[in-house]
Amino acid sequence: MYSWSRTVWIFWLMGVLCLAEAQSVKSPWIEVTYRGTNGAEVRIAGISLIRKTSLQSATPDWSTPYYSSGGTAPRVRAEASERRLVAEHGKLDSPFTATEEWRLLDDNTLQVTVRCVITQDVPAIAEYCVGYLRAQPLVGATYTAETPDGILSGTIPTVAKAADRDDSTFARRFRKLTLQTRFGTLEITAEGDIPDIILFDGRKNSQGWAREAPTLWLGYLQFPLQKDLPVTLQVTMRFTPIERVHPVERIAVATRIVPLKEAVGAEVRPVLLVPQPKQVQWREGFLPLNARTRVVAMDKASLPAAQSFVNMLRDRYGLTLRVTTGTPSRLDNVVLFGLRPCLSRLPRAWHPLLKMPEQAEGYALLVGASAAAVLGNDERGVFYGSETLQQCLQARPDGAALRRVLVVDYPSLRFRGAHLFLGNNALPFHKKLIERIFAHLKLNTLVLESEYTRWDSAPDIAVDFSMDKRDLRQVIAFARQHQMEVIPLVQSMGHSEWIFRNGQNLDIAEDPENPRAYCPLNPRTYSFIDAVYDEALQVFEPRFFHIGHDEVNMFGRFPYHEECKRRGLTQLFVDDVLHHYNRFKHRGIRTMMWGDMLLHRSESADTAAFAQSAEEAQRRREMLPKDIIICDWHYQPRPPEEFVQKNLRVFQQAGFEVVATTWYTPMNIYNFAKAAQQAGILGLLQSTWAGFNISEAVLKPAFPQFSAFVLAAEYAWSNNSPPPDQLPYSPDDLFVDLFERRPLTARPRAGFALDLSEAMNISAAQTNTQGWLGLGAEHDLRQLPRGEQSLGGVRFRLSPDPAKPSAVALASSMLPAQSLPR
Known part of the structure; x- marks a missing residue:
């Protein structure tokens, strides 16, 4: 549970890749739906209590995975007459197999049985999560557990007590809970x-599953497997509902519309600089900007920086200005952009x-009483100074104003990257991310x-979400306009499923029954992949x-x-x-x-290390040219010194330049970025694994992956920012604020309020012992x-006496004993 390959976590998170059709069985009180790689969802009394399940097997140190239900969807069948679902787990090249059965014994009782076995004489463990339980419905619940050590009891708290599993365990080795x-x-x-079996609180856990939703973990942690000795697990859940009060179907109340001259007030936000600059000196007052303000690029290289500034003024502050070039004769009501020589x-x-730093991409900016100036060491420097200047803006009734400040700044890491996939509807999403998130945060x-x-060279492998090259060229051009180096990533050798889409090219698959990698000894392999790579070079010119x-x-x-086996994995890998x-x-x-x-x-x-031995790993490193750049991916929140002393040191001592690669766990990003700075490596790459077909639609299911770009930008640029929970x-x-780029206003807006006082049926301050939620x-x-x-600028009038009816409550499965309207 605590260590796994990137691919397993990717597919586990990406329910959208679950190709199996969902199967269900249900009773009046319990419904079980099996959703491929997400496993079983269980609803009790209409409440989604188990959001997913998982089964996996590996070597005891997790270094070699045998199977994961998050990466390989089981074969599921529903047997309606038996009111059961059966999932068959396994894959072609794995020694691990299992059968998972969910059966409704009666309307109120659900039983899950798992029988698993390892068929080879290899070291093996398995782990089964009976349920990732949603924490919200269980907060405030009391529990009693019958364990070998006696009876344990307690209450599920509103907030998790600790991140450590042992400190957050409610019960373990219980017969009944x-x-x-x-x-x-x-x-x-x-x-x-x-x-x-264990139930513990995962709400402060750092793992990916804990980031998806507040979760309690119920299941069996790593248990040993021996060749041909089946292991059976069985868990029975019996539900007894609270006697329900029938809700009121509908009530009619009189409401009153109250016109307001200032329904939405002026939005005044504190100035926030992200990433945190190296030196900041705030000063009293503001520099007002209005329709007469001049925005001047003092050289050609500064035009993108000046244009980015006026775009922000237009989009968020309703102030339309144009960029001019040259040097103004009067330095009042003007914002200047230029390279270092313009200081004279x-x-x-x-x-x-304006003491310019010596580092590449460095800048200095000054906002005075009558003018502002941004100077950069290079084109990127002045552009990043412009992005910082935009964060100093505040809305004013007649336009905007810049907070007076002096900033001297430069990056801590040279390479600060974002990793994205494509999609046939990805272009608008890419442009928003590039302009509003990536470039803005440097x-x-x-x-x-x-x-x-x-690809023109391989039209038969195209799928419905494949991106047209015209759109891809637009993404590349737009990113370069926003000071981003664009690098193509096209998988070869392993993770080459894309080559075999639509049943194509199976003749060059190393394993035709599970086509994930090509055969490097097949004469046709390189004629295919070289043609695609050459086409990519034409599109990207990287x-x-x-x-x-x-x-x-x-x-x-x-x-x-057989010939590949004789050549051996290391030689095949290095030669490729x-x-x-x-x-x-060349x-x-x-x-x-x-x-x-x-x-x-x-x-x-x-565990992101897959050489069979330290000797084989060293041999591979020695055989490769040292001007290859290694993207060293690790997604666990290990301490910075472990990254520095282990994998980073290994690659540096071998002579490679290294880019630390992170995913979306906040402390992973913070610690690995800190390690990257301490080790003096090239930089940091923030990866996303939200599906091969991305668009704005993926923001909802994969939002933590995208908001993580904020953290990556913060820690890759700054060397003194606090940990994520102290930002x-x-x-x-x-x-969300940057991505939406919603217009801001300092002018109050008229509107109306809806008086709901006649509909209020519950007091804001409860006097009974149970309270609103039984907590x-x-x-x-x-x-x-x-x-x-x-x-958020919207006006509300709240009842002055919280002890009287002052809120509206509607019927819910979570409040079955209260008579409330639907």
């Missing part, structure tokens, strides 16, 4: 060959203030994973090319053909890398690749400010 919830009693009985054209009094590299492009090469032998049989490297080097292009196949578990801070802002909220009288809205209030 009884939960008294707001909607009924749930009895969980554990039987079978493994007694070590500014007033001498400004020279000692990310300077875009790695586009581009397998699913409509300085770097990422060839992938991660997890080569994890899926499908590799090597499989060298084939691509030599073709790129064109003056540097090769990039993932680093997991070049590490052994003993050399890595986490002066919410990365989620900031992402006690203090869990209500008694602390909410009363009277005239404003939220």
Whole structure:
């Protein structure tokens, strides 16, 4: 549960990749739906209690996975007459198989039985999560557990006590666990060959599943497997509902519309600089901007910076200005942009203030009483200074104003990248991300994973979401306009499923029954992949090319053909890398690749290391040219010193330049970025694994992956920002604000209020012992400010007496004992 390959976590998160049709069985009280790689969802009394399940097997140190239901969807069948679902787990090249059965014993009782076995004499463990339980419905529930050590009891708290699993465990090795919830009693009985079942609080856990939703983890942690000795697990859940009060179908009340001259007030926001600059000196006052303000680019290289500034003024502040060039004769009511040499054209009094840093991409900016100036060491520097200047803006009735400030700034890491996939509707989404998130927060590299492009050289592998090359060229051009280096990533050797789409090219698959990798000894292989790579070079015209090469032998049989077996994995891998490297080097292009196949578990801070031995890992590193850039991906929140002393040191001592690659866990990003700075490596790449077909629609299911770009930008640029839980802002909220780019106004707007006082049927301050939610009288809205209030600029009037009816409550499955309207 705590260590797994990237691919398993990707597919686990990406329910959209679940190709199996959902199967269901239900009774009046319980419904079970099996959703492929997401496993079983269980609804009790209409409440989604188990949001998903999982089953996985690996070596005891998790370094070699055998199977994961999050990566390989089981074969599921529904047997309606038996009111049961049966899921068959396994894959062609795995020694692990299992049968999972969900059966309704009666209308109120659900039983799950898992029988698993390992068929080879290999070291093996398995882990089964009976349920990722949604925490919200269980908050306030009391529990009693019958364990070998006696009876345990307690209450599910509103907030998790700890991140550590042992400190957050409610019960372990229990035979029966009884939960008294707001909607009924749930009895969980554990039987079978493994007694070590556990329920613990995952709401502060750092794993990916814990980031998806507030979760309690119920199941069996790593238990051993032996060859041909089946293990059976069985869990029975019996639900006894609370006696329900029938809700009132409908009530009619008189409401009153109240006109307001100021329904929405002026939006005044504090100035927030993200990423945190190296030096900031705030000053009193503001520089007003209005329709007469001049925005001047003092040289050609500064035009993009000036244009970005006026675009922000137009979009968010309703102020339309145009960019002019040259040097203004009067330095009042003007905003200037220029490179370092332009300092000589500014007033001498400004020279000692605008102390330019020496680092590439560095800048200095000054907002004075009558003018502002941004100077950069290079084109990127002045552009990033412009982005910081935009964060100093505040809305004013007649336009906007800049907070007076002096900033001297430069990046801590040279390479600050974002990794994205394509899609047939991705272009608008890409443009928003590039302009509003990546460039604005000073990310300077875009790695586009581009397998699913409509390649002219391989038209038969195109799928419905493949991106047209015209759209791809637009993305590339737009990113470069926003100071981003664009790097193509097209997977080769491993993770080459894209080559075999639509049943094509199976003749070059190493394992035709599980086509995930091509055969590097097949004469046709390189004529195919070289043609695609050449086409990608024409589209991107890049300085770097990422060839992938991660997890080569994890899926499908590799090597499989006899000649490939004789050659051996290491030689096949190195020869394939060298084939691509030599073709790129001849064109003056540097090769990039993932680093997991070049590490052994003993050399890595986490389990993203798939060489069979430290000796094989060293041999591979020694055989590869040292001007290859290694993207070293690790997604666990290990301490910075572990990254520095293990994987980063290994690659640096071997002579490679390294890019630390993170995913979306906040402390992973913080720690690995800190390690990258301490080790002095090239930079940081923030990856997303939200599906091969992305558009704005993926923001909802995969939002943490995209808001994580805020953290990556913060920690890749700044060297003194606090940990994620101590930042002066919410990365989620900031992402939404920047992405939406909603207009801001300092002018109050007229509107109306709806008087709901006649409909109020519950007091904000509860006096009974149960309170609103059964959590006690203090869990209500008694602390909410009363009277005239404003939220997000919108005016509200709250009842002055919280002890009287002052809120509207509607019927819910979570409040079955209260008579409320629907």
